[in-house]
Amino acid sequence: xxxxxxxxxxxxxxxxxxxxxxxxxxxxxxxxxxxxxxxxxxxxxxxxxxxxxxxxxxxxxxxxxxxxxxxxxxxxxxxxxxxxxxxxxxxxxxxxxxxxxxxxxxxxxxxxxxxxxxxxxxxxxxxxxxxxxxxxxxxxxxxxxxxxxxxxxxxxxxxxxxxxxxxxxxxxxxxxxxxxxxxxxxxxxxxxxxxxxxxxxxxxxxxxxxxxxxxxxxxxxxxxxxxxxxxxxxxxxxxxxxxxxxxxxxxxxxxxxxxxxxxxxxxxxxxxxxxxxxxxxxxxxxxxxxxxxxxxxxxxxxxxxxxxxxxxxxxxxxxxxxxxxxxxxxxxxxxxxxxxxxxxxxxxxxxxxxxxxxxxxxxxxxxxxxxxxxxxxxxxxxxxxxxxxxxxxxxxxxxxxxxxxxxxxx
Numbered sequence: 001x002x003x004x005x006x007x008x009x010x011x012x013x014x015x016x017x018x019x020x021x022x023x024x025x026x027x028x029x030x031x032x033x034x035x036x037x038x039x040x041x042x043x044x045x046x047x048x049x050x051x052x053x054x055x056x057x058x059x060x061x062x063x064x065x066x067x068x069x070x071x072x073x074x075x076x077x078x079x080x081x082x083x084x085x086x087x088x089x090x091x092x093x094x095x096x097x098x099x100x101x102x103x104x105x106x107x108x109x110x111x112x113x114x115x116x117x118x119x120x121x122x123x124x125x126x127x128x129x130x131x132x133x134x135x136x137x138x139x140x141x142x143x144x145x146x147x148x149x150x151x152x153x154x155x156x157x158x159x160x161x162x163x164x165x166x167x168x169x170x171x172x173x174x175x176x177x178x179x180x181x182x183x184x185x186x187x188x189x190x191x192x193x194x195x196x197x198x199x200x201x202x203x204x205x206x207x208x209x210x211x212x213x214x215x216x217x218x219x220x221x222x223x224x225x226x227x228x229x230x231x232x233x234x235x236x237x238x239x240x241x242x243x244x245x246x247x248x249x250x251x252x253x254x255x256x257x258x259x260x261x262x263x264x265x266x267x268x269x270x271x272x273x274x275x276x277x278x279x280x281x282x283x284x285x286x287x288x289x290x291x292x293x294x295x296x297x298x299x300x301x302x303x304x305x306x307x308x309x310x311x312x313x314x315x316x317x318x319x320x321x322x323x324x325x326x327x328x329x330x331x332x333x334x335x336x337x338x339x340x341x342x343x344x345x346x347x348x349x350x351x352x353x354x355x356x357x358x359x360x361x362x363x364x365x366x367x368x369x370x371x372x373x374x375x376x377x378x379x380x381x382x383x384x385x386x387x388x389x390x391x392x393x394x395x396x397x398x399x400x401x402x403x404x405x406x407x408x409x410x
Contacts, residue, residue: 048158085105145169150234278300329372
């Protein structure tokens with residue numbers, strides 16, 4: 001091997017994918033993957049689902065076994081924090097005092113949970129981001145206990161489903177007028193609300209928590225409408241923010257994330273970035289976008305690795321996401337923001353389990369699809385979003401038109 005060095009900051013989905021892809025793309029130099037957690041890198045989506053439910057332990061959700069990193073000569077620096085990126089000398093300063101030189105640098109620092117000032121000193125107010133968070137939460141999650149979840153996004157609702165199934169009394173408080181308002185339309189919000197309500201979860205919307213009180217532990221939650229709730233513990237899931245501190249302090253261009261081009265390159269030609277921390281141009285949606293998804297982290301990282309190795313691989317994949325709640329799998333592709341027409345295929349109120357799909361159109365072009373129990377429509381929807389071709393709304397709604405027919409000729 002030659003002695004060129006690529007340092008990857010962040011042992012995340014993006015960081016691990018990028019490091020491994022570097023070898024596949026022909027990088028012959030050193031690869032150093034730096035992670036703040038001491039744990040071997042693991043999948044984060046199962047934290048609020050199978051891992052919290054006790055169905056999978058941490059070893060079952062590792063991104064890769066240790067031997068894969070060894071086989072690819074990737075040096076893992078776990079339990080290590082990067083304090084500074086020094087672009088003048090092409091080096092990163094670590095919390096143990098080391099200074100490591102790089103020829104190429106990849107920033108895969110992911111996202112940070114958004115926190116609230118309420119209950120900051122109380123021991124039983126939890127956020128879900130790491131395996132350590134979930135380990136503490138598991139100890140509290142005993143049947144019969146009461147939990148208040150602040151925030152009705154994916155994390156809040158997935159956690160609510162798991163805890164309800166574990167026998168807890170669950171209340172979800174959301175400040176917006178409906179759940180999942182940032183990511184879905186009204187019809188899907190209504191469906192998911194009915195799903196949780198049918199399982200006994202109390203959901204309260206258009207409500208802001210104003211106080212969390214207790215001695216060493218939270219016991220009472222007060223809302224802006226005067227309502228109060230007692231709880232054995234509290235979970236806050238109000239979203240995440242891109243972790244851009246290192247990049248910003250290094251003088252890289254920041255725009256609601258580390259700003260990168262279609263090749264995942266930052267404003268410094270020697271520094272690339274991928275994953276939740278980035279904002280990139282999308283040819284599909286014709287604007288800058290920032291995505292919080294495993295798909296984006298992996299796909300953008302692979303493109304970054306190719307380009308670090310001197311190739312010109314543009315990243316412009318269709319975003320897709322999923323969420324598991326109870327026995328329901330919600331699959332989504334594209335971005336629905338700005339839609340001017342919604343088309344429903346199937347019946348969201350149908351009790352026979354045939355599922356349904358919601359297509360979101362803009363100028364008769366599908367820009368997003370949300371599916372419950374409709375994997376074929378989900379796959380077709382991804383291709384329709386990618387193609388950008390106009391399609392009659394009547395064809396999307398017509399169950400006699402097979403999903404394969406919707407994409408015929410694309």
